[in-house]
Amino acid sequence: xxxxxxxxxxxxxxxxxxxxxxxxxxxxxxxxxxxxxxxxxxxxxxxxxxxxxxxxxxxxxxxxxxxxxxxxxxxxxxxxxxxxxxxxxxxxxxxxxxxxxxxxxxxxxxxxxxxxxxxxxxxxxxxxxxxxxxxxxxxxxxxxxxxxxxxxxxxxxxxxxxxxxxxxxxxxxxxxxxxxxxxxxx
Numbered sequence: 001x002x003x004x005x006x007x008x009x010x011x012x013x014x015x016x017x018x019x020x021x022x023x024x025x026x027x028x029x030x031x032x033x034x035x036x037x038x039x040x041x042x043x044x045x046x047x048x049x050x051x052x053x054x055x056x057x058x059x060x061x062x063x064x065x066x067x068x069x070x071x072x073x074x075x076x077x078x079x080x081x082x083x084x085x086x087x088x089x090x091x092x093x094x095x096x097x098x099x100x101x102x103x104x105x106x107x108x109x110x111x112x113x114x115x116x117x118x119x120x121x122x123x124x125x126x127x128x129x130x131x132x133x134x135x136x137x138x139x140x141x142x143x144x145x146x147x148x149x150x151x152x153x154x155x156x157x158x159x160x161x162x163x164x165x166x167x168x169x170x171x172x173x174x175x176x177x178x179x180x181x182x183x184x185x186x
Contacts, residue, residue: 010058010061014056018052028071028075032078033045036079036081042085047078048078050081051074054077054081055073060077123179127141131174134167134170135157136159136163136167137170140164141171143156
């Protein structure tokens with residue numbers, strides 16, 4: 001059980017670090033968020049908010065005596081989340097749709113968003129068509145889209161660890177062959 005006083009001290013410490021960021025820091029952080037998010041179908045603001053949330057709740061803990069500047073650590077967390085999302089193609093699409101539902105889109109961004117949404121739908125359709133005969137991969141895709149862990153998916157589908165890992169490898173090979181940079185291959 002964690003100590004609430006330590007948790008509050010950590011959150012206050014992170015708040016001070018966020019407040020100490022300069023305009024130049026925020027510009028660099030915004031640029032990093034845009035660059036990382038453009039690789040996958042997620043919104044840069046979602047990526048930044050998710051990074052700050054994980055740092056604040058201690059999922060990605062920044063030690064107080066860390067010689068790395070907070071700005072660099074925050075960018076590293078964004079990059080890590082981007083990689084995590086790329087490992088789970090349906091998760092990237094899910095993040096994008098969740099963000100679309102939560103925040104209205106300004107008219108000037110609507111066309112780009114519609115284009116991304118159409119692309120995401122095509123990726124889902126192609127992936128599901130490709131794996132239409134592979135029940136284990138389909139179970140992983142649907143389970144991940146519903147937010148289940150690998151262990152939960154294995155239990156629900158009565159898959160062994162070896163079957164799960166093999167299906168995950170097939171999905172990963174498909175993703176790497178068709179989306180090597182994690183996004184559109186334009």
